[in-house]
Amino acid sequence: MSIATRQDGNKGAPSRDRRATHDSCVGPAGADPGAEYARLTHELRISEERLEFALESTGEGVWDWNIAADTVFYSARFRAILGLPDDARDDTGYWWSRIHPGDVADPAKFAHYLLGLERRLFVCEHRLRHADGHWVWVETRGNIVARDADGKPQRMVGTITDITATRLLREELETSHQLLAKLTSQVPGALFEFVMQPDGQLVCTYISAMSEEMFEHTPKEIEDDINCLNSRIYQPDRARLRQSLRLAADSMQAWQIDYRVMLPRKGLCWRELCARPTRNGDGAITWHGFTTDISDRKRNEHTIRQFNEKLERRAHYDALTGLPNRVLFRDRLEQEMKHAQGAAHAMALLFIDLDRFKEVNDLLGHDAGDQLLTGAARRIERCLRPGDTVARLAGDEFTVILADMAETSHIEQTAQAILDVLRQPFQLGIEQAYVSASIGVAVYPGDGSEPEELMRHADHAMYRSKGRGRNQLTFFEAGMQEAAMRRLTLSSELRRAQEAKQLELHFQPIVDGASGAVCKAEALLRWRRPNGTLALPADFVWIAEETGLIHEIGNWVFREAARWSQRWSGMLGKPFQVSINKSPVQFQPHARSMNWISYLDQCDMPHNSIAVEITEGVLLNLTDDVHERLDELQRAGMEVSIDDFGTGYSSMNYLKRLDIDYLKIDRSFVSEMLHDHTSRTITETIIVMAHKLGLKVIAEGVESAEQRDWLAAQHCDYLQGFLFGPAVPPEDFEQLLAGKPLLDAPPHRLQSPS
Structure with a gap:
């Protein structure tokens, strides 16, 4: 039953009838x-x-x-x-x-x-x-x-x-309230009405039930004291929220702001507030609006932002070193060139290529190579100013943009600092690796007005540094463009040389130090160019190593050396040993090298028919894998010698690790030993040390009888040099073997082979 009741405080008290009757009326005395x-x-x-x-x-x-x-x-x-x-x-x-x-x-x-x-x-x-x-x-x-x-x-x-x-x-109002409550329950946020009094005090006249979800406060708690919301707002956002409110009130503009709340149950959450102000007649401002939970949106935005940052980084930064990649480098180069043009000053571009990096990467493995590249990147960065840029283009190629160059002396100082730090050993796990750098420099605007042109010229200068012996700096010159074209032509011609049978193997005699008889030979590669000139290894082996042709050429050299060794052994009636040089690149784990021992077995040749000469490049980055390869050759009976011994500061450290058969004294010591006390002492020391270690010694570069006699007096085992004959074609060398010993023959002063 729809009945509303209320009662007063005199419950149960009897009341007299308010209507008077004539029986109870008493008039004044004597009245009618x-x-x-x-x-x-x-x-x-x-x-x-x-x-x-x-x-x-x-x-x-x-x-x-x-x-x-x-x-x-x-x-x-x-x-x-x-x-x-x-x-x-x-x-x-x-x-x-x-x-x-x-x-x-x-x-x-x-x-x-x-x-x-x-x-x-x-x-x-x-x-x-x-x-x-x-x-x-x-x-x-x-x-x-x-x-x-x-x-x-x-x-x-x-x-x-x-x-x-x-x-x-009242029913319409109740229906309206119910509808409002239903609508507000569907809104993913809390609707509110705030009033800002003229004195700045803020009160809440209404807030929907979602307030408990938004702030963990009931509507009544907020309407009774709006300050309870302040305790929920994240401390770092409170001042920003108040300032934003004041600015919106001053401008009477719609107000929207993101802020954070710290809730007892949910922790830190994001909220968004949207409100529109209305100025009341009494000077107060009424704010109608709503606040919603945007925590998921913020988390999604953060995830998307991180994803975009990753994409941006992948698109513009090298994943290994963290340096700008080719794309970002190109953009920065263009910007710096525009800036330099507007400011009327110069800028420099450095192309840096690590020398012997491929040897480290192939000998020590890709993980070690990655460590070296990362370490090199950090070292280069430390040599630069804050405004400069270092980028990694690919492989072991780095570029540096030196901005605001007033004079070339700073370019030289920076480049030299880079050369110095890259020469220091790199600790790669338990191994140490040594590399250097070849740097080419092109200066804007003198060496190029377009990015591609400047990059091309810096690249040419870098290859000039490599051609001059590496580990140095070269500024671009006008003639380098022609040199680069010659290099491209050289690579193309070398690829066709083997098919055209332009490669030749020459042999230089190695004589017994005591008897002077020819007992060995060193096989040296020559390239007879289409124009008839004879190119020495120093002229083309480096390009063969860079292009990977060294593997095919090395296999051809081995087969040719084995063929002539077998022929001459039969002619002499005893094994005749031929030494061949093996490039450090040929020791790469995945090198396309044939199995030398199996080949000798197929030819029914003794394994010591071929001796292997290794260079300092192999010793500098001697890995277990390389050591195992050398040990495998030696166990099979193939002898190994270290070429140019004494010129490398690390060679002595590896004698105890390798079962070496021969040490070859570098020609630089032999040429100076008769008139230079230091060279003579080093040569004598090498011979004595080798003999005490059970090794034999081969002296290179013997060109005079005096040198021969002194080395023989020091009991040097073998001698090699122009005094006994240059490297000649196999047919000519065969004539030497058929004749008398070359000890009494006059020296041939030809160009020294490499």
Whole structure:
């Protein structure tokens, strides 16, 4: 039953009937009773008229219920509210029958409800049927004004008020509230209304139930004290949030801001606030808006940003060294060239290529090579100023952009610093590796006005450094373009040389130091160019190593040396040993090298028919893999010698690791030993040391009888040089073997072979 009630504080107190009767009226002494009664009746009627008028003027209808007689008096306004006729029945049944069934199912229960509670005043809302059939919402008020001796109600007086319009408005408002609550529950955030008072104080007049999800505070807690939100806002964001609010209030512009909250249960979360201000007449500002949870969006943005940064880094930075790659380098080069052009100053471009890096990479493995490249990158960076750029183009190629160059001396100083740091040994795990660098320099604008041109010229200068012996700096010169073209031509011609049978193998005799008899030979490669000139190894082996042709050429050299060794062994009736040089590149783990031992077995040749000469490049980066390869050759009976011994500072360290058979004293010591005390001492020391280690010695570059005699007196085992003959074609060398010893022959002063 839709009935709302309330009661006053005089519950259960009996009340006297407010209507006076003539039995209870006592007039002044000596007064005429009849006249007095008439006067009082008149006053009572006036009072009742005034009361009824007062009540009618309020729009309320009056009813007077005589409980004992079960009759009801209805005022005119009462009848008007329900559209009742003037002669409406005065019994209660007429009233009860008009009560809505939904408010009371049984009129007796309604009467019991009115009378059963111990109270004087009651208020209830219910519906009554209008005379035309529609329902009227009324508010009924009543008061018990008379009780009998036992306290039972005898009379009630009250009013009804038509509240249909109010009730409908209230229902519409309730429906609106329900709809608002439903809508706000669908909004992924908290709707709010904030009011900023003229004094700057902020109060919350409304916030939806999502506030508990957003801030872990109920709407009531926030509406009672908006400051509870401040404790939830992440400390670093509070000042920014307040400043943003003030600026939005000053400009009366819509306000949107991201901020963070620290919640007891969820931890740090992101929120977004959107609000629009309205200025009130009293100077206050009302903010209507909403705040939403954007934590997922922020996390996604962070993930996307990280992904984009990774893509950006992959696109513009080298994954191994972290340096700018070719793409970013090219962009920076263009920018620096534009800047240099506008500022009217020079800039320099350095091309850096690591010498012997391929040997390290192939001998020690790719992991060691990667460590070396990373270490080289860090060393180069330390040589530069903050505004300079170092990039890795590919492999072991680095570039440096030196900006704002006032004079070339700084270029030279920087390049020399790079050369110095790269010469220092690199610790790669348990191994040490030695490399150097060849640097080429092109200066803008003199050496090129376009990026491609400047890069090409710096590259040419770098190759000039390599051609001059490496580990040095070369500035670009106009003639380098032609040299680069010659280098390209040389590479192309060398690729065709083997097919065209332009490669030749010449042999230089090695004689016994005691008897002077030819007992060995060194096979030396020659290239007979299409124009008829004979090129020495120093002119083309380096390009063969760079292009990888050295593997095919090396295999051809071995087969040719084995063929002539077999022929001469048969001619002499005893094994004749031929030495061949093996490039460090040929020791690479994946080198396309044939199995020499198997080849000798197929030819039915002794394994010591071929001796292998290795260079310092192999010793500088001696890995277990290279050591195993050399050891495999030696176990099979093939002898190994170290060429140019004494010129490398690290060679002595590896004698104990390798089972070497021969040491070849470098020609530089032999040529100086008769008139230079140091060279003579070094030569003598090498011979003594080798003999004490059980090794034999071969002296290279012997060109005079005095040198021969001194070396023989020092018990040098073998001699080699122009005194005994130059490197000649195999047919000519065969004639030497067939004749008498060459010890008495005059020296041939030809160009020294490489």
